[in-house]
Amino acid sequence: MIKLQQVTHQFNNASSLAFDDWTIRAQEQWLLLGASGSGKTTLLHIIAGLLKPERGTVSINETPIYALSAKNLDQFRGRNIGVIFQRPHLIKSLTVLENLILAQRLAGFNKDHKRIKQVLDSLNIAEKEGVYPSDLSQGQQQRVSIARAVINRPIILIADEPTSSLDDQHTHIVMDLLKAQSESNKAVLLVATHDKRMKDSFTHRHELT
């Protein structure tokens, strides 16, 4: 499903980072562990098609993604990869509904209101459709950002430190949501964290040194 082979990234300050080969099968849920500065975010960006590595190949569903043209890679990412960031980062000038329509349209799909309703329902924020992000609580915003990541039924759901700013209770809620969403959308879940609280909830672990 996802295959990393001999991936090396070169930083601006000329130091380079070689990553171990890594194979992820469909619908697996992985935890990416490592101290801060070990390259978690870099690796996630490489897998998400946001950062072209110096060497090596990244294949998703047998497609070597960095062989795609820039435009096709953008489209591929929009359609197949959902990304959740540490903070929600919704577009402030758009309502919740518009943020989700934007995600559908930018990926090249038609607007699908039924799907939006379904996803918002599954996250218990159906009534927030017409609200602007600034009027939502941090937790609600995080849910919307999860909705945005899964709206196009991606094959990979990537989360970068999704819980680092949350307390224990919310950490559990968010992790449960992520797992439930990736299961219901039949997506691979890939969570990068240095958060020890989450260690035990995943069977697959990939550690960076």
Added chain:
Amino acid sequence: MSPLKISWKSILSKPLSSALNILLVAFGAGILTVLLLASSQVIEKLNNNSKGIDLVIGAKGSPLQLILSSIYYIDFPTGNISLAEAEKVIHHPWVKRAVPLALGDNYHGIRIVGTDTNFVKLYALKVSKGRFWERDFEVTIGSKVAEEQQLSVGDHFYGAHGLTGSKDIHKDHAYHVAGILEQQNNVTDHLILTNIASVWRMHDHKDEIHDQHHQEEKEITTVLIQYRSPMAVVLFPRLVNQSTNLQTASPAAESTRLFSLIGVGLDTLQWFAMLIMLIAAISVFVNLYNSLKERSYDLAIMRVLGASRMKLFLIVIMEGMMISFTGALLGIALGHVLLEWIGLYQDSSHTKLSGFFIIPEEGWLIFGGLAIGFCASIIPALQAYKTNISMILAKN
């Protein structure tokens, strides 16, 4: 959720700075609209009124004054000339048509013009009601005069001495409205026409008391000349100057001179308007450039969601162009309203400016507005295009 809508939403999300930029563009475009509309209307009116008139002959004085008083009826005449002296030149073979004018009286500020049927032919006048003047003290009035003074065929009124004011009224003879002219959209809409003898007789009564001999030398104010051949353009004025004591003035030359005098002021205003537009462009640029820092994360997220570089470029460039386009449209509308408003406060009715008037140059104004928006947003748009998403997302 097209790029257009995203740009529009982004404009709406910062209403104050967007409104300021739109107003700046609108202000510049508005001034330019007023200048364009006013100058094109003035030129059109000048040309429309002097159509077919090649030369004006009158008393010595300022040639510009001669043109203003006998073609546009806005200044005072330079004085009177003797009919006998004028007769010396107006029968020359180069002259196709000579229209004598006797000015001197008014009715509520409207000039009463003593003339003959050549005037009717020169302006190709037609009556809409009644007929042309035939006997003494019969008048045919312009369409606007009938409308504004509520005069109709058969009415009587008294003229007043002078070109303005109604203190010294000629009570001896009343004018009788014989007809009303069709609307011509030139100065004739605002005139009262009669024969020259009426003007003479109106003043003869007084002259009998003061000066019995005056009747001998009949006077008129000016003669409008239409040439038969182009050769006359150079030679006829020279002939008049040599053989008589009269003054000649060419409407074309004097209009050009008048415009070169006003032109300096117009140019200054035009540069001023351009400067405002330039400031507007800089303001749009600064705004987009600054907001790009805040929005860089938004734009990076859009890239994550599948937007191409080109799409981000379009989103930013459209934001600038929408602001300047809205501003240009608003400015043009404001310009029209302003000009109509100026027109309401103008006292001389036949030089009135109108806001209900569209010229092709306004299309260029809209195009100019779009171009300003494009220029102001090209650098921010290129930056959005070149955004390194991974770096922005990693900064967090």
